[in-house]
Amino acid sequence: MTENQNNWFALEITVNAQAAEAVEFALNELDAPGTEINNLGARQNETLCVIGYFNEKQDDKTVQKQLDEALRIYGFSQDEIKQIEWRKVENTDWLAEWKKHWKPTETAKFIIAPTWEKVENTDKIIIRIEPSMAFGTGTHETTKLCLRAIEENYENGESFFDVGTGTGILAIAAAKLKSEVLSLESKVKRNSTSDFRLQTPNFRLKTQDFISACDTDEDSIKIAIENAKFNGIDKINFYVGSISENTPKFDFVCANVTADIIIPMLPLLIEKTNKKLVLSGILVEQENLVAEKLRELRISNFKVQTDGEWVSVLVVNSKW
Known part of the structure; x- marks a missing residue:
């Protein structure tokens, strides 16, 4: 995997704020080279978007299985996740940006x-x-x-x-x-x-x-x-x-x-x-x-x- 490849795939998961860490854990277990969490609401009971970056799109069944396991470990149900979608990221050296932080x-x-x-x-x-x-x-x-x-x-x-x-x-x-x-x-x-x-x-x-x-x-x-x-x-x-x-x-x-x-x-x-x-x-x-x-x-x-x-x-x- 190279840091300067042109195209990446972002797995964006909208989740209740309390379960965001469980989702990030799942992305790490899927070997996402980088993750980030974007605030979609100011209060604890609102939603967050947890993003994992991959050099290729992951199998949906594998992703779902890892999410289910992470939620189970953290004591949450599947209802915490509101939306899952893939997005192609072009010409973005996101890893260099992640390193800066x-x-x-x-x-x-x-x-x-x-x-x-x-x-x-x-x-x-x-x-x-x-x-x-x-x-x-x-x-x-x-x-x-x-x-x-x-x-x-x-x-x-x-x-x-x-x-x-x-x-x-x-x-x-x-x-x-x-x-x-x-x-x-x-x-x-x-x-x-x-x-x-x-x-x-x-x-x-x-x-x-x-x-x-x-x-x-x-x-x-x-x-x-x-x-x-x-x-x-x-x-x-x-x-x-x-x-x-x-x-x-x-x-x-x-x-x-x-x-x-x-x-x-x-x-x-x-x-x-x-x-x-x-x-x-x-x-x-x-x-x-x-x-x-x-x-x-x-x-x-x-x-x-x-x-x-x-x-x-x-x-x-x-x-x-």
Whole structure:
């Protein structure tokens, strides 16, 4: 996909304002290189137009399926969507315009900046990201909640596992916080220019000081590896796949996915966590569902943080 191609396709979705974020999430899941939201009304109960840009028109059934799934995850019905239509966009370098509006995001210890953005002198740790989607750029609340948890709770020398790494930002943040990262041979092997296969990670370690990250999406792993390179990091063990029974235990585990994935995965996440577990991608109204599952697993020692419509849950292992 090139940024200077002449013709693009805009998928315009008119939706009730409260469900706009769910629609944008769906567009990101469809790998739209860029999205935008236009206000059609000033009040919360009015409509918005959420637009996703594509280099080719997507299959309508695939689009509808992704929208339905996103609305379900966010707790909305299909009635929230009022209109869906495609529009051809000619001779518009919309991606360059989108880049102009994405500025560095700051947290207590990090500055998340696009690769093209100049950052003035700072004492903070700079993480460079070349995004392909809105999630994982450091601007979304779920990512910021995870970064906050890492800043406040991650200790040098702890092993780290990022489940659903996306653009790799959380694993990169952990690596940059370390004074020294154990050299670890990556088992994600390129069999061709576009073929990544899941290999069993090499966990033969002298210490527990290592970082690993996984994602079920091959393209995400490719992006994460490139982002790590942008940041001068080559010792994160990225691989295509997910947490499993064969995964070893880690000191610090971060799962920034969605509540419907987290809840059935919780027993395994807890089993593979030595010290601290961070759960994110949870809507405020889903907090009780996650809390109930934790209590069902006899875990009561957890802390909830909120940012807008989202919450993160920090579970600390004091023998659970």
